[in-house]
Amino acid sequence: MTTGRxxxxxxxxxxxxxxxxxxxxxxxxxxxxxxxxxxxxxAVRGAARELGYRPNLAARSLRLGRTxxxxxxxxxxxxxxxxxxxxxxxxxAAEHGFGVVLYPSPEGTGPAPDPFGSAGAALDGVIASxxxxxxxxxxRPGGRLPLVMLDSDxxxxxxAATVNLDIADGTRQVAAHLLGLGHRRVAHIAxxxxxxxxxxRAGTLAGALRAAGCPPPVTVxxxxxxxxxxxxxxxxxxxxxxxxxxxxxxxxxxxGACKAVRRxxxxxxxxxxxxxxxxxxxxxAVEPELTTVRLxxxxxxxxxxxxxxxxxxGPAAGTAGGREADVTTLPVELAVRGSTAxxxxxxxAPGGR
Amino acid sequence: MTTGRxxxxxxxxxxxxxxxxxxxxxxxxxxxxxxxxxxxxxAVRGAARELGYRPNLAARSLRLGRTxxxxxxxxxxxxxxxxxxxxxxxxxAAEHGFGVVLYPSPEGTGPAPDPFGSAGAALDGVIASxxxxxxxxxxRPGGRLPLVMLDSDxxxxxxAATVNLDIADGTRQVAAHLLGLGHRRVAHIAxxxxxxxxxxRAGTLAGALRAAGCPPPVTVxxxxxxxxxxxxxxxxxxxxxxxxxxxxxxxxxxxGACKAVRRxxxxxxxxxxxxxxxxxxxxxAVEPELTTVRLxxxxxxxxxxxxxxxxxxGPAAGTAGGREADVTTLPVELAVRGSTAxxxxxxxAPGGR
DNA sequence: CTGAAAGCGCTAACAC
DNA sequence: GTGTTAGCGCTTTCAG
Numbered sequence: 036m037t038t039g040r041x042x043x044x045x046x047x048x049x050x051x052x053x054x055x056x057x058x059x060x061x062x063x064x065x066x067x068x069x070x071x072x073x074x075x076x077x078a079v080r081g082a083a084r085e086l087g088y089r090p091n092l093a094a095r096s097l098r099l100g101r102t103x104x105x106x107x108x109x110x111x112x113x114x115x116x117x118x119x120x121x122x123x124x125x126x127x128a129a130e131h132g133f134g135v136v137l138y139p140s141p142e143g144t145g146p147a148p149d150p151f152g153s154a155g156a157a158l159d160g161v162i163a164s165x166x167x168x169x170x171x172x173x174x175r176p177g178g179r180l181p182l183v184m185l186d187s188d189x190x191x192x193x194x195a196a197t198v199n200l201d202i203a204d205g206t207r208q209v210a211a212h213l214l215g216l217g218h219r220r221v222a223h224i225a226x227x228x229x230x231x232x233x234x235x236r237a238g239t240l241a242g243a244l245r246a247a248g249c250p251p252p253v254t255v256x257x258x259x260x261x262x263x264x265x266x267x268x269x270x271x272x273x274x275x276x277x278x279x280x281x282x283x284x285x286x287x288x289x290x291g292a293c294k295a296v297r298r299x300x301x302x303x304x305x306x307x308x309x310x311x312x313x314x315x316x317x318x319x320a321v322e323p324e325l326t327t328v329r330l331x332x333x334x335x336x337x338x339x340x341x342x343x344x345x346x347x348x349g350p351a352a353g354t355a356g357g358r359e360a361d362v363t364t365l366p367v368e369l370a371v372r373g374s375t376a377x378x379x380x381x382x383x384a385p386g387g388r
Numbered sequence: 389m390t391t392g393r394x395x396x397x398x399x400x401x402x403x404x405x406x407x408x409x410x411x412x413x414x415x416x417x418x419x420x421x422x423x424x425x426x427x428x429x430x431a432v433r434g435a436a437r438e439l440g441y442r443p444n445l446a447a448r449s450l451r452l453g454r455t456x457x458x459x460x461x462x463x464x465x466x467x468x469x470x471x472x473x474x475x476x477x478x479x480x481a482a483e484h485g486f487g488v489v490l491y492p493s494p495e496g497t498g499p500a501p502d503p504f505g506s507a508g509a510a511l512d513g514v515i516a517s518x519x520x521x522x523x524x525x526x527x528r529p530g531g532r533l534p535l536v537m538l539d540s541d542x543x544x545x546x547x548a549a550t551v552n553l554d555i556a557d558g559t560r561q562v563a564a565h566l567l568g569l570g571h572r573r574v575a576h577i578a579x580x581x582x583x584x585x586x587x588x589r590a591g592t593l594a595g596a597l598r599a600a601g602c603p604p605p606v607t608v609x610x611x612x613x614x615x616x617x618x619x620x621x622x623x624x625x626x627x628x629x630x631x632x633x634x635x636x637x638x639x640x641x642x643x644g645a646c647k648a649v650r651r652x653x654x655x656x657x658x659x660x661x662x663x664x665x666x667x668x669x670x671x672x673a674v675e676p677e678l679t680t681v682r683l684x685x686x687x688x689x690x691x692x693x694x695x696x697x698x699x700x701x702g703p704a705a706g707t708a709g710g711r712e713a714d715v716t717t718l719p720v721e722l723a724v725r726g727s728t729a730x731x732x733x734x735x736x737a738p739g740g741r
Numbered sequence: 742c743t744g745a746a747a748g749c750g751c752t753a754a755c756a757c
Numbered sequence: 758g759t760g761t762t763a764g765c766g767c768t769t770t771c772a773g
Contacts, residue, residue, distance in 0.1 A: 072742070094749090100749070
């Protein structure tokens with residue numbers, strides 16, 4: 036470790052270049068045109084490079100009152116969906132000289148350590164994904180920080196903007212796909228997570244089935260996990276008459292459901308169709324590959340960051356009366372793969388697959 | 389949005405409580421014993437609560453010269469392993485009032501946006517996982533920041549500390565398991581990623597097979613992905629004589645390998661055994677479940693953060709001569725599941741094929 | 742075109 | 758015990 040000399044400051048650079056400290060700031064800030072001579076500007080740049088000068092972010096933040104940093108709050112990081120969300124947000128942020136700090140909110144009941152007490156980074160804004168509105172109260176001391184919500188209830192929120200995935204449409208596409216294959220007895224393996232996105236899936240599925248004259252779905256809640264999904268699916272499959280399709284709230288649950296089907300000596304998709312949600316890498320890793328709903332996670336992250344930047348830029352946006360509900364909804368797409376087939380005994384069904 | 393009055397400062401609190409600004413700092417910093425009277429201390433706390441006062445982190449950082457924030461650099465976030473790593477690091481960090489900022493290094497060739505230019509968070513230290521030593525040069529301006537390396541070559545590094553998983557032992561366990569099952573023709577589906585962790589896997593596997601008198605493994609490099617793994621495995625299985633076991637550098641590749649085996653009309657594990665590495669959720673989502681090496685990712689993240697805190701605390705540690713190589717190695721464990729079985733035709737094998 | 746100076750909010754050393 | 762003060766490194770305004 037080279038813990039040698041202390042970090043050079045803009046004063047050191049100024050001294051080395053033979054200019055004033057202010058000139059250094061101007062040159063390095065790129066706003067020296069008509070303020071500093073080209074020769075001196077070059078000298079400053081040279082000295083800065085020489086000394087390995089890096090501006091002190093804390094000082095800049097203090098002076099500017101802004102940090103060019105946004106916090107991305109997600110319920111968990113173990114899911115690829117949130118990783119892609121982050122990638123999208125970070126890409127847009129970088130284009131605007133912003134940084135993104137990830138805060139995986141400790142799920143469950145544990146006391147959430149306040150990142151503001153410790154993160155050491157002051158923030159300009161918060162983007163929260165798939166979170167309950169209430170869970171964010173602690174994250175916004177005094178409600179002073181601009182907030183953008185992703186994948187959340189556009190009604191029950193104090194967010195300046197909301198970016199949503201068209202979960203309802205995705206669910207409708209799943210239902211239509213299954214109905215078109217002749218399925219009528221559908222079970223819902225529901226994520227036992229209290230969030231808007233899962234509420235929508237449940238409500239929309241029930242509605243679509245009702246509209247088609249099907250019996251209401253058997254619903255079994257399950258924690259997010261392969262083993263848990265398998266357990267829930269086994270329970271659903273024990274119903275009489277047995278469901279011919281299992282609609283799962285996410286791909287991990289669907290993978291578990293497939294295992295449960297096979298453990299009962301049945302086949303996917305000939306005997307039971309299974310659908311997922313999210314289109315994670317997992318969806319193509321299992322066999323058969325999962326019919327699932329592809330979520331534009333990266334695009335959602337990008338849109339969320341754009342919305343936040345918009346709020347930050349428009350000084351009036353926050354305070355303006357009659358504020359418009361700034362809600363963006365991103366389309367989703369059904370990826371039909373091997374885990375769904377005509378319902379056994381349905382007119383659409385051939386001999387086997 | 390409540391973009392009303394500006395954020396209260398410690399001066400506002402002082403005014404409201406009728407004390408000096410310094411007293412506020414003392415009281416809220418918890419070091420007022422024998423400096424401020426209990427009555428005034430209570431008044432300060434009350435006023436702070438009243439106004440919703442939150443110290444300005446930028447100002448504190450500037451004053452203190454430290455930010456209580458560490459950067460965790462990982463090659464990609466799409467992998468659960470790194471998510472668990474982060475969880476472990478963040479847990480320890482929180483216990484010490486530190487925050488962790490994640491920097492998923494853009495993989496591939498794209499120009500890496502410098503996190504120090506944009507992250508907006510000044511840093512006290514860096515923890516880097518599974519990175520090439522060279523890739524980090526840009527991340528440590530002037531080499532001034534304490535660095536802890538995770539899962540990296542302990543030799544070729546300028547890190548203050550290194551925390552490693554016992555990859556070599558894990559690989560040896562895989563080899564021993566396979567050899568014990570009578571396998572002798574082994575192929576290696578190798579991650580086409582230039583990093584120490586994968587070099588060790590390749591070297592150790594080759595060594596173990598050589599020591600057992602087996603022919604050297606057919607090695608097929610593959611990008612990290614299910615489809616890519618399947619392609620590589622198909623190539624490996626085309627060798628004559630056909631390998632009876634596929635050792636994969638990670639679970640995702642192993643999932644792909646299983647698909648390739650089946651696509652050839654063969655069975656896992658009766659005809660071909662497959663092993664993974666990492667023990668991701670994926671390992672138990674596929675069927676058969678993968679025999680794989682369980683990596684204590686969370687513990688590694690925690691150990692890395694502890695090491696960094698140690699470096700930060702011990703002021704002498706960095707500069708002291710004769711610095712000890714601070715290397716921790718965490719044990720790993722083979723999880724034997726359904727994807728491995730006795731080699732076909734081996735004495736250990738049952739009826740088999 | 743250039744330099745000097747103020748001050749962001751906080752902590753710690755130092756007077757009183 | 759308590760209050761006052763000097764900066765941390767930066768940007769920006771204001772005189773030269």
